[in-house]
Amino acid sequence: EDQVTQSPEALRLQEGESSSLNCSYTVSGLRGLFWYRQDPGKGPEFLFTLYSAGEEKEKERLKATLTKKESFLHITAPKPEDSATYLCAVHGGSNYKLTFGKGTLLTVNP
Amino acid sequence: DAMVIQNPRYQVTQFGKPVTLSCSQTLNHNVMYWYQQKSSQAPKLLFHYYDKDFNNEADTPDNFQSRRPNTSFCFLDIRSPGLGDAAMYLCATGTGGASNEKLFFGSGTQLSVL
Numbered sequence: 001e002d003q004v005t006q007s008p009e010a011l012r013l014q015e016g017e018s019s020s021l022n023c024s025y026t027v028s029g030l031r032g033l034f035w036y037r038q039d040p041g042k043g044p045e046f047l048f049t050l051y052s053a054g055e056e057k058e059k060e061r062l063k064a065t066l067t068k069k070e071s072f073l074h075i076t077a078p079k080p081e082d083s084a085t086y087l088c089a090v091h092g093g094s095n096y097k098l099t100f101g102k103g104t105l106l107t108v109n110p
Numbered sequence: 111d112a113m114v115i116q117n118p119r120y121q122v123t124q125f126g127k128p129v130t131l132s133c134s135q136t137l138n139h140n141v142m143y144w145y146q147q148k149s150s151q152a153p154k155l156l157f158h159y160y161d162k163d164f165n166n167e168a169d170t171p172d173n174f175q176s177r178r179p180n181t182s183f184c185f186l187d188i189r190s191p192g193l194g195d196a197a198m199y200l201c202a203t204g205t206g207g208a209s210n211e212k213l214f215f216g217s218g219t220q221l222s223v224l
Contacts, residue, residue: 004152034212043114043200043215044153087153098213100152 002027002092004101012107013078021073021104027092033071034098035064036087044087078108113137116201116216123191124224131186131219133201140206142184143213144176147198159184160206188221196223 005024013019025033032051036044048057050066057064061082063074073086085103092099115134123129133142141160145153157166159178173195175187188195198220202213 009150032212036215041198041218041220043116043202043218044213046212046214049212097155097158100154102150102152105150 002090002097002099004088004090004099006086006088006101006104008104009102010105010107012109013075015079015108015110016077018074018076018078020075021086021106023071023073023088023101024069025071025088025090026069027090027099029092031091031093033066034089034091035062035071035073036089038085038087038103040085047086075106078106080108080110082106083108114201114203114214114216116199116219118219119217120220120222122222122224123188125192126190129188129191129221131188131199131201131221133184133186133216134182135203135214136182137203137214138181139203139214140181141204142178143202143204144174144184144186145200145202147200147218148196153200156186191221191223193223196221 003026007022032049034049035047038044048064053068055066061076065072085105087103089098089100113136117132143158144156147153155167156170157176173189178184198218200218201216204213
């Protein structure tokens with residue numbers, strides 16, 4: 001069974017203080033690793049898909065990287081509007097199921 | 111423009127009183143999913159439709175049912191809601207590609223059970 005573990009559960013940063021979120025996974029045959037952003041009371045919003053170890057994707061202050069066992073979401077010089085829960089999910093095996101982690105709640109203080 | 115629309119945003123029901131949540135999509139995607147998300151928890155897949163084919167997760171309680179009358183609409187029926195069913199219910203769509211199943215989520219329905 002596919003498993004996703006995210007750490008830390010919560011992270012508080014000052015505006016401009018860069019950091020990284022971790023997503024560790026076990027999956028039989030990775031088809032894709034996904035990062036989503038979820039604001040309170042809303043559905044997840046797609047950020048990135050990574051398919052193979054060594055791949056990197058960037059969007060504004062966010063950069064996602066992938067190894068064979070984990071993915072990192074690097075946040076460079078964050079702003080208060082980056083505050084949200086960041087969810088990691090994997091798609092493995094032969095079905096359509098995405099398995100999600102519990103997420104990291106990021107708070108960026110001005 | 112919203113592409114996956116869930117109604118209502120907030121639903122309050124009484125213990126044991128049946129409730130239906132709805133989802134519509136303008137993406138013409140083959141696959142529609144229902145996820146349950148409790149506070150600070152991972153979204154948990156309940157079931158999904160690939161076109162008209164229904165796929166139930168093994169651990170989804172019988173209390174939860176779903177209908178997909180056409181490509182655009184999908185409903186989640188909770189026959190006898192219990193207190194433990196209070197959660198955010200998320201509808202999502204996908205193209206059904208064999209790999210890279212990027213999902214598009216609606217804003218969710220927050221269900222309260224009194």
